[in-house]
Amino acid sequence: MSGRKLALNGGVAVRSAPYPPWPSLGPGDLDRVSDILKSTHWGGGGEAVEAFEEIFAQYHDASFGIAVSSGTMALELALHALGIGPEDEVIVPAHSFVATALAVSRVGAAPVFVDIEPDTYNIDPVRIGEAVSDRTRAMIPVHFGGVMADLDRISTVASDRGISVVEDAAHAHGAEWYGMRAGGIGTCGIFSFQNSKAMSAGEGGILITSDETLAARGRSVANAGRLPERGWFEHFEIGTNLRMTAVQAVLLGCQLERLQDQVRLRETNFRRFADGLAEVEGLELQRAPAGAIVQTRYIVPGRVDEKRFGLGRDEFVAAVQAEGVPVRPFYPHPLYANPVFRQVRHRTLPCPAAEQATRDSFWLPLRLFMGTPEDAADAARAIAKVHRASRPRPAFPTNGSAAG
Ligand SMILES: *Cc1c(COP(=O)(O)O)cnc(C)c1O
Secondary structure: OOOOOOHHHOOOOOOOOOOOOOOOOOOOHHHHHHHHHHOOOOOOOOHHHHHHHHHHHHHOOOOEEEEEOOHHHHHHHHHHHOOOOOOOEEEEEOOOOOHHHHHHHHOOOEEEEEOEOOOOOOEOHHHHHHHOOOOEEEEOOEOHHHOOOOHHHHHHHHHHHOOEEEEEOOOOOOOEEOOEEOOOOOOEEEEEOOOOOOOOOOOOEEEEEOOHHHHHHHHHHHEOOOOOOOOOOOOOOOOOEOEOOHHHHHHHHHHHHHHHHHHHHHHHHHHHHHHOOOOOOOEEEOOOOOOEEEOOOOEEEEEEOHHHHOOOHHHHHHHHHHOOOOOEEOOOOOHHHOOHHHHOOOEEOOOHHHHHHHHHEEEEEHHHHOOOHHHHHHHHHHHHHHHHHHOOOOOOOOOHHHOO
């Protein structure tokens, strides 16, 4: 038993065992990677990459997939293939990994930062409407932590005004919106396979779409401006080399086979974790909108209400970490506060919810939900223990007036 004394104050931690490592290999992965290494086709453009593009796109309800070197490059490629450039504006959420906004600047357009919803941590569809100008060409909703952004409300705003929707699904491999999968619902979608992501090849990314013209343009740009059925040394676009290697594609193919089971495992473990917090006041986990029927729990954000919980966010993070749970503070500032945006063209709408999240929010990593339900329950026990030790003491009268 860990007792009541906080590990931070010299007590015994709730958990001493580490959570499962991530990323990790499955049985058979090494054999398939070694087969490709024994062949002479290590690079992009061959059968292994084509097979992965096809099954990944199909799994996410899209007709075409273009596997590339990173999620960042997939975003740039998407915007480039949509013909977005100088003079254009692209709406992005105030909180995401910086690539969501930098990709916009990299194609010469201006990111327009829009507030998040305080409870879902996703871009606020109401605020999107207020951010649209006659220069708006696209918006990039991020399915934060693997909870789908409200694509019904977002696409209403977008289609009324002819604006493309690029889903940033870097957190959302296998997430579902009313039975349709992330990335395949908007004009196009992108995923990341960077080291920490729910499918990983160390680095990597993919652009998926069902728009044939967009796919053809993207494929050509990612492959030095080549066209299918034309010569290797014939170049028709100002392209570049974004190709994913065969080694990455094979590793990712193995992981796609496990994805659905892993998403289910995380959801089961997340439920157990959330149930364990039922008695804890002043702590709110990310909410999913009704249409978000499958969450990937890539990261699980939440917030601490200092008055009700009894601790501020930073003290909460320190105390829970000491109990053996890898919790981290939320982003230190909204995207627009990064120094780079002092130098580049952008617009920022008022973002009180994004600002608030930098002060009171935290997140839990995927690894925490990749073990047993008991492992996940430990994290709830740690938080409950910190809460018991910290919550404001009830006030009782100290003079004789209440004695009866
Ligand atoms: C990781 C990530 C990206 C970019 O992916 P990389 O593969 O690291 O370039 C883009 N958007 C979001 C929301 C991400 O988390």
